[in-house]
Amino acid sequence: MELYYQIAFFIFGMVFGSFCNVIGIRVPLNKLFESQRSHCPFCNKTLHWYELIPVLSYVFLSGKCKLCKTRLSMIYPIMELLTGFLFTFSFSVHGFTLELIVALTLSSLGVILIVTDLCYMLIPNKIMLFFLPIFLILRIFLPLDPWWSSLLGSFIGFVFIMLIILISKGGMGGGDMKLFALLGIVLGYQGILLTFLFSTLLATVVSILLILLKKINRKYPIPFGPYICGSALITYFYGNDIINWYITSLY
Numbered sequence: 001m002e003l004y005y006q007i008a009f010f011i012f013g014m015v016f017g018s019f020c021n022v023i024g025i026r027v028p029l030n031k032l033f034e035s036q037r038s039h040c041p042f043c044n045k046t047l048h049w050y051e052l053i054p055v056l057s058y059v060f061l062s063g064k065c066k067l068c069k070t071r072l073s074m075i076y077p078i079m080e081l082l083t084g085f086l087f088t089f090s091f092s093v094h095g096f097t098l099e100l101i102v103a104l105t106l107s108s109l110g111v112i113l114i115v116t117d118l119c120y121m122l123i124p125n126k127i128m129l130f131f132l133p134i135f136l137i138l139r140i141f142l143p144l145d146p147w148w149s150s151l152l153g154s155f156i157g158f159v160f161i162m163l164i165i166l167i168s169k170g171g172m173g174g175g176d177m178k179l180f181a182l183l184g185i186v187l188g189y190q191g192i193l194l195t196f197l198f199s200t201l202l203a204t205v206v207s208i209l210l211i212l213l214k215k216i217n218r219k220y221p222i223p224f225g226p227y228i229c230g231s232a233l234i235t236y237f238y239g240n241d242i243i244n245w246y247i248t249s250l251y
């Protein structure tokens, strides 16, 4: 039965990931409620239902538009798979509890912002304003321990990044600052500090690798959103384990 649910969550996640792709691609262009059906971004060909199946369509069409043969971005299937994986994992960790909603919401936010930041170097206010009341309500009903950890986390996230922006003059942006404030609600003050630590570490390591592999040069501005979202998810699922391991290793 457990396996059956996991498969169901994986499929649900991939379909939802496809939806997150659409939100991430369309919201920054203010085209979310445009009635136009899904289409090829290059030749505008309307896509049939069998071209819209998450991951499978991409594989069967070898990642190309059927009409104009332009190569389609790998982001779509990767994000669909990632959402499927995150949804299954969330269910494995939380089962059918209310906290599962927090995990699924956080995963969706992460996937949407990875798409917007990779495609447009943007963390849209609209997306964060949509998730803000959801996270607040969830943390009122499912408070962290202690309950004020959410408020402090949000405050620390905001002030911390603001200071970095002031000192580094452009190392991070206003979008990153608001995102940290938003994530602080879900993760609490210890969680947000851990997220900051992981995201800078992750961004540094990946950037050095990409520079060494000559994929980017030093001046290339890195979209920080994917690192923040990835780190927030790692912290959400493993933060307590990591903090406990750290504390015990001190003695």
Ligand SMILES: [Zn+2]
Residues within 6 Å of the ligand: 040, 041, 042, 043, 044, 045, 065, 066, 067, 068, 069, 070
């Ligand atoms: Zn096309």
